[in-house]
Amino acid sequence: MVETLKILFEVIHRTPFWVWVVLLILFRRGMALTTDSPTSLGRSIIMPGIFIILGLNTIIYQFKHPELLLDVYLIPGFLFSYLLYKNIEFNLLYGCISGFTIGLFFGGIYKTIKAKKRLANS
Numbered sequence: 001m002v003e004t005l006k007i008l009f010e011v012i013h014r015t016p017f018w019v020w021v022v023l024l025i026l027f028r029r030g031m032a033l034t035t036d037s038p039t040s041l042g043r044s045i046i047m048p049g050i051f052i053i054l055g056l057n058t059i060i061y062q063f064k065h066p067e068l069l070l071d072v073y074l075i076p077g078f079l080f081s082y083l084l085y086k087n088i089e090f091n092l093l094y095g096c097i098s099g100f101t102i103g104l105f106f107g108g109i110y111k112t113i114k115a116k117k118r119l120a121n122s
Contacts, residue, residue: 059069084090 055073056070059073060066063069
């Protein structure tokens with residue numbers, strides 16, 4: 001416990017002042033983001049837009065018949081997704097599946113870290 005406190009005080013003492021300022025700004029910004037607030041349509045489509053562009057890029061440059069895939073990607077894909085997102089139960093299912101996937105990702109990382117520590121100690 002004493003060694004841990006020594007390390008902690010050493011980190012605090014040797015960290016430059018500007019790092020603490022950046023940490024404070026990030027912390028305050030994160031706390032501000034925990035409350036619901038209105039957002040613009042432009043800001044809410046940034047990430048979906050990026051994934052749409054990446055998907056279109058893959059279809060156009062990686063497949064033999066991109067014109068056929070574009071028809072399926074754009075028309076039925078859009079309509080099916082629109083109908084799914086109108087359904088409250090789908091949104092809950094989507095959230096559960098996303099949470100489960102993220103949990104698997106972090107669980108794998110945690111297991112890898114434990115295995116590396118166990119191998120380092122033996």
